[in-house]
Amino acid sequence: MARTKLGRIIFGLRRTRAQGPQSVEPVPTPQARTGSRKEIDPRLKQLVERAVRPSTVSLWNVLNRDEREDGVRWLIESEEIGRETVCKAMADTLSFRPQTVRRWTLDKLVQTACTVPLQDPIITQILFLSSLATPARLPMVRAFLDSLGIPHDDGEVESFESMDASQEALAGVAAKVADEYGDRAVAIYLLALWEAGAPLGEKSCAWLRDRWGLSDVEGGTESVEAAHRSAAKIAAETSDATDVPQRQAAGPPGRESRAEDYPGDVSLTPSKGIMEVASADEAEREGAPARRHLKSSSRPASLTILDRLVERALEDCAQETRGALSEDELDALVEEFVRLNGTRHESYFHAGYRDALFARSADASLSVKHPARLEWYWTGAVKAWAVREHWDRIVREYDDNPFVRELMTGSSQASAFAALPIAKALHGTGRAAEIGRSLTDRALILEPRLFDPLLSAATDLLREGDAAHARHIFDLLVRVGEQLEDTGSAPEQRVLFDARRRFAHSLRALRERERAERILKGLLAADPDQNARAMVHADLGLMAGGFDAMEEVALPTGQTAVESVRERLAMGEDHFRQSVGEGTDGSAHGHYCLGVLALARGKDDDAADRHLVAAHLRFSKRVRSYGNLVPRSSLYAGIAKARQLQPDKLVHAARVIVDALASGARFPIHLVRETVEAFDLAEDKENLRRVSEAVIEAADGLVLDELAECGPALRHCPLLAEKLHSRARDSGRPADLRAADLRAAVRGHMHARSQERAGDALDELEQLALKGVAVPEFQELLKDPAGYDPAWSREDSAVARARSYEALGEFEAATGILRELFHQRASQDTEDGLHDAAGILARISGYGIDASFYQEMRDRHRALVRQLGGARAVGAESAVGPSRRRHVRILVAGGAEEAARLEAPVREALRERDPRIYITFVRTGWGSNWRRALPELERHATDHHGLVILRFVRTNFGRHVRQLWPNDRPWRFCWGGGRGAIIETVETVAALVRNG
Numbered sequence: 001m002a003r004t005k006l007g008r009i010i011f012g013l014r015r016t017r018a019q020g021p022q023s024v025e026p027v028p029t030p031q032a033r034t035g036s037r038k039e040i041d042p043r044l045k046q047l048v049e050r051a052v053r054p055s056t057v058s059l060w061n062v063l064n065r066d067e068r069e070d071g072v073r074w075l076i077e078s079e080e081i082g083r084e085t086v087c088k089a090m091a092d093t094l095s096f097r098p099q100t101v102r103r104w105t106l107d108k109l110v111q112t113a114c115t116v117p118l119q120d121p122i123i124t125q126i127l128f129l130s131s132l133a134t135p136a137r138l139p140m141v142r143a144f145l146d147s148l149g150i151p152h153d154d155g156e157v158e159s160f161e162s163m164d165a166s167q168e169a170l171a172g173v174a175a176k177v178a179d180e181y182g183d184r185a186v187a188i189y190l191l192a193l194w195e196a197g198a199p200l201g202e203k204s205c206a207w208l209r210d211r212w213g214l215s216d217v218e219g220g221t222e223s224v225e226a227a228h229r230s231a232a233k234i235a236a237e238t239s240d241a242t243d244v245p246q247r248q249a250a251g252p253p254g255r256e257s258r259a260e261d262y263p264g265d266v267s268l269t270p271s272k273g274i275m276e277v278a279s280a281d282e283a284e285r286e287g288a289p290a291r292r293h294l295k296s297s298s299r300p301a302s303l304t305i306l307d308r309l310v311e312r313a314l315e316d317c318a319q320e321t322r323g324a325l326s327e328d329e330l331d332a333l334v335e336e337f338v339r340l341n342g343t344r345h346e347s348y349f350h351a352g353y354r355d356a357l358f359a360r361s362a363d364a365s366l367s368v369k370h371p372a373r374l375e376w377y378w379t380g381a382v383k384a385w386a387v388r389e390h391w392d393r394i395v396r397e398y399d400d401n402p403f404v405r406e407l408m409t410g411s412s413q414a415s416a417f418a419a420l421p422i423a424k425a426l427h428g429t430g431r432a433a434e435i436g437r438s439l440t441d442r443a444l445i446l447e448p449r450l451f452d453p454l455l456s457a458a459t460d461l462l463r464e465g466d467a468a469h470a471r472h473i474f475d476l477l478v479r480v481g482e483q484l485e486d487t488g489s490a491p492e493q494r495v496l497f498d499a500r501r502r503f504a505h506s507l508r509a510l511r512e513r514e515r516a517e518r519i520l521k522g523l524l525a526a527d528p529d530q531n532a533r534a535m536v537h538a539d540l541g542l543m544a545g546g547f548d549a550m551e552e553v554a555l556p557t558g559q560t561a562v563e564s565v566r567e568r569l570a571m572g573e574d575h576f577r578q579s580v581g582e583g584t585d586g587s588a589h590g591h592y593c594l595g596v597l598a599l600a601r602g603k604d605d606d607a608a609d610r611h612l613v614a615a616h617l618r619f620s621k622r623v624r625s626y627g628n629l630v631p632r633s634s635l636y637a638g639i640a641k642a643r644q645l646q647p648d649k650l651v652h653a654a655r656v657i658v659d660a661l662a663s664g665a666r667f668p669i670h671l672v673r674e675t676v677e678a679f680d681l682a683e684d685k686e687n688l689r690r691v692s693e694a695v696i697e698a699a700d701g702l703v704l705d706e707l708a709e710c711g712p713a714l715r716h717c718p719l720l721a722e723k724l725h726s727r728a729r730d731s732g733r734p735a736d737l738r739a740a741d742l743r744a745a746v747r748g749h750m751h752a753r754s755q756e757r758a759g760d761a762l763d764e765l766e767q768l769a770l771k772g773v774a775v776p777e778f779q780e781l782l783k784d785p786a787g788y789d790p791a792w793s794r795e796d797s798a799v800a801r802a803r804s805y806e807a808l809g810e811f812e813a814a815t816g817i818l819r820e821l822f823h824q825r826a827s828q829d830t831e832d833g834l835h836d837a838a839g840i841l842a843r844i845s846g847y848g849i850d851a852s853f854y855q856e857m858r859d860r861h862r863a864l865v866r867q868l869g870g871a872r873a874v875g876a877e878s879a880v881g882p883s884r885r886r887h888v889r890i891l892v893a894g895g896a897e898e899a900a901r902l903e904a905p906v907r908e909a910l911r912e913r914d915p916r917i918y919i920t921f922v923r924t925g926w927g928s929n930w931r932r933a934l935p936e937l938e939r940h941a942t943d944h945h946g947l948v949i950l951r952f953v954r955t956n957f958g959r960h961v962r963q964l965w966p967n968d969r970p971w972r973f974c975w976g977g978g979r980g981a982i983i984e985t986v987e988t989v990a991a992l993v994r995n996g
Helices: 005-010 042-049 056-062 065-078 082-094 098-102 106-115 121-132 135-148 167-181 183-196 199-212 224-237 270-285 305-318 327-340 345-357 371-387 391-400 402-406 415-428 433-438 441-446 448-463 467-487 493-509 513-525 530-544 559-571 573-581 585-601 605-619 629-643 647-662 669-681 686-698 701-708 711-716 718-728 735-751 755-770 775-783 794-808 811-826 831-845 851-868 870-874 897-913 930-940 955-964 979-994
Strands: 888-893 917-922 946-950 971-974
Touching: 042 056, 042 183, 042 199, 056 121, 056 183, 065 082, 065 106, 065 121, 082 098, 082 106, 082 121, 121 183, 135 167, 135 183, 167 183, 167 199, 183 199, 305 327, 305 345, 327 345, 345 371, 371 391, 371 402, 371 415, 391 402, 391 415, 415 433, 415 441, 415 448, 433 448, 433 467, 441 448, 441 467, 448 467, 448 493, 467 493, 493 513, 493 530, 513 530, 530 573, 530 585, 559 573, 559 585, 573 585, 585 605, 585 629, 605 629, 629 647, 629 669, 647 669, 647 686, 669 686, 669 701, 669 711, 686 701, 686 711, 686 718, 701 711, 701 718, 701 735, 711 718, 711 735, 718 735, 718 755, 735 755, 735 775, 755 775, 755 794, 775 794, 794 811, 811 831, 811 851, 831 851, 831 971, 831 979, 888 930, 888 979, 897 917, 897 979, 917 930, 917 979, 930 955, 946 955, 946 979, 971 979
Parallel strands: 888 917, 888 946, 946 971
Antiparallel strands: none
């Protein structure tokens, strides 16, 4: 036999490593060795004492923590793909994302691999063999092989079969090596040799039993049945953790097939054992966990050990194993195999297996179109595609080939070998619903290993909302399971329980509540274990409240809907409490429902926190099963923590809430404000900001409505102001709601000291107010300078308020506001102040209201004119002599359609009054696009001597224009909107320019 990878690993093959030579642990001395006869591990004794060939799973479980760690570390450090192999295995076992596990440190990865229950027997085998290949074991291997005279290359032998010796020679060598390296190390090595098939391995165990004074079962004092019972007991007792798949023994000692190749505790006769070997190996190679839940096998023994050998030869050739037969030799072998017995249709299995394995056409192999031969041919092809995980190829053939579809019906013995990979292919390609339509009771009876894959497929359909197709598969499982119970061939109770319970779930989703309730109550009446009772009680509680699934148990948006959820959960409260009372993992369902109920009641946040944390801990261990419930339960637990108003819990609550929202959980709208406000209790407001931002990013507009009224969020979360400001620009949103968003945005921008953004929001509020939208609220906002200053000045505020009243035609109200501004300007006792006062008075005069309403303002203006002198007050022409009148360019900014109509009359009048004044108009309109005019104004600022701003324009526009105008050049507001006011202001600015 050629050297194999397995042999190289077991017997310490030297490896080439990229990192250079690895350090080798010192060889144990007689004084340092462990494992004397008095200290032998009882589990190791039991493995030696039993009369059954050991499995790598049982051997791995015998290793202590240090031995496991050495093996895992050696695998990671010595093999190029060692770390990736361990990472993927840990990710699969723990239901973690591979990316997460890859970021672990080496120590954490090693420690985890040594302690978690491994689900994959192949991974267990790899880790065990790696533990035997560490450099510390090589000296012992060399000494053992050299003493026996077995040729080797630094521990590597040519074949397992060559490793044999007489009992006497073996006893002497083993004793010598054990005295030097310790009984434990030698015993583990010898057991590994027996597991690998070396003849001296089994002989060595006889020597160990004699050395340790153990009972001898080899001489027939223990029956085969007793050996089976002992193997089952050892498999349970040697396991370091629950849920580790244990390979149990079957068949007489020394049999070619290993114990783990048999399902469950089946006592196989030679005629049935061959068949079982092939099926168990098939499950392992196709990547399916080898579930050992069948008490006996009802499948026909159609394939023999010879069939299995041919299949392995084909695999070795495809994998280019050293010493394997060539493809031509295999062709001759298969042809001879078929020709030797023309009536044995099963032989065509190998033709199909070969053709699919080497991607050949089926035409040459199927010259004889015999239906039975075709079934076996396509069974072999399906099997080979499954080995290569070419699931899409199986599905394509299933669609196009009637023989492949027929293999799902159980109408022939070939179905027992093809139904499982076909079902896996349909499930894996998203077509699980078709399994129930094509699979028959007989096919499931022929291949009971279909129970687990079918249960998984139907469960996925149920989670996806396809309860109708899921129900069909669950019904099939329950029906066939009951038939097999009558014959003693049923799957284990866990499988049947899950099938019945989920069958009830599918009926519940289809509104067949009475039947579903009968099934669930029947499960309780059968007195299942505590975990099962806990889940069934939660199911009955959900049904009492009218919920179709636990996924529906969520806190909704509106308060009315919350009351409905609270009432419905209360109907099942007794069942939920019974579920929690069982105190098992299944109680998580009851914990979750009680936690949501407590949160909905809002009276016991401590209980809500306790229940939801318990539920989340369980849900997070099975992310695929619980889906959205994982982040949702975490979010609800974080909310309950925050609502307890205990500062020491707020940091944890914030982290939980932020992580849950990032994972897709939806925040209950009615709890947003009080939850965010709870974080205001802490001195550090960073958590308040983080939670507010997470809620905003993860939720919809209704959350903004809640937070817009939340003072702490507006004060400490700038993102909230930006989101509200952005939403206010949605033209499809009602104007009054846009105004409300802008008012809240102003408050948020002011708290964030974002004066520019606050000014923009005020400007947009002003535009809405000019259209008559939310004017009272706008007026109220501008009454208190703390609400707008310094984004706007008090004068800006007064002008904006007056304009909003003008837009409504409430001129007396506008006059009341401008009166105060008039007196402020008039009190300055300067030409500029008097000019502004005159402009305000002219504005009021244009309202057309009774003059008596503003008579005192007119009287004061006349007195000021007399006091300062007419020429100085109005900037008359006499202020500048004719000889000093030079050309000046004046820029007039602002105005809309009305200002456009005045441009020509103003120009004409100025040509007559002062032809050396040139004016340029830049109109902005009343809309929000005034920023487009700023570049033009900035360009004109370089070649104009003075600036006139029409005062009653958008307030923020006026502020920006004043900021870009050079400080050394004069400017004035034009308070009036008519032709005369513009001309007068232009002449005033021109006079200031000429007077220097």
